[in-house]
Amino acid sequence: MRIAIAGATGAVGRFVGDVARERGHTPVEISRSAGIDLLDPVSVARAVVGADSIVDVSSVVTTSAQTSRHFFRTATTNLLAAGDATGIRNHVVLSIVNVDKAPSGYYAGKVLQENIVAGSTVPWSILRATQFHEFAAQMLDRAKLGPVRTIPIMRTQPVAAREVAERLVDVAEQDAQGRVSDLAGPREERLVTLARAYARTKGWRIPIASVPLPGGMGTAMRNGTLLPGPDAQRGSVTFDEWLRTTA
Ligand SMILES: NC(=O)c1ccc[n+]([C@@H]2O[C@H](COP(=O)([O-])OP(=O)(O)OC[C@H]3O[C@@H](n4cnc5c(N)ncnc54)[C@H](OP(=O)(O)O)[C@@H]3O)[C@@H](O)[C@H]2O)c1
Known part of the structure; x- marks a missing residue:
């Protein structure tokens, strides 16, 4: 199959290619x-010609709702138009568990x-997934x-x-299957603990502070809104295992 990967160099995109x-x-x-x-419809259309599926794992680094909406509206519209023109069988998007419960900022x-x-x-x-192990490093x-x-x-x-x-x-x-089951990791963690463990493994001696992000996005991060429900599928690799083998 020919699979077009939007965001192919990103934290998850590089593994999608592998x-x-x-x-x-x-x-x-x-x-x-x-x-x-x-953001350029012509270059997207050219890239997608002949693809059977698209996997969209692109992203923008922002906490601004306006910037995030602009990026995802434009990129998604361009990819869908390109997929439509070439007769794509499945347009696959990676999203975030419970994102609709916190529609602010990046979300x-x-x-x-x-x-x-x-x-x-x-x-x-x-597919909605929880944060990656790589998120602490990001x-x-x-x-x-x-x-x-x-x-x-x-x-x-x-x-x-x-x-x-x-x-x-x-x-x-x-x-195409519409919404598929959510995917989460094996256990709940605190992000700052993961960040400190990652920095220690890398030998970085940097001050790391844990801060509340403002707005609805920050509230959702703090209060567990973004944790998976009981029906989510579970990955098997814990953060500690990932840290030992990958980081
Ligand atoms: N990170 C997480 O923990 C997490 C968890 C769940 C879901 N997700 C979702 O998964 C997706 C991927 O996240 P990620 O963390 O893997 O992203 P990432 O590491 O920030 O990578 C973003 C990718 O998008 C590409 N990109 C950005 N702007 C582009 C543009 N204008 N044109 C073409 N390519 C562009 C980047 O490549 P270039 O810079 O070379 O253009 C890169 O390949 C996102 O939609 C995110 O919401 C992420």
């Missing part, structure tokens, strides 16, 4: 570093993305205040991005 190749598929990598801008764009896809005539599937990289890393107070049940990628390729290999 898994697709391991299973004998042909991944088509979409990212600005590969010369394709999702506002994700909710819009889900709604645009679910309202489309293109066959679609949406936050260490992005949340800086001078020398201090400011990690949001967050209850999370993280899952290995590799396990998410395996599930995404499973879904992309089949016909």
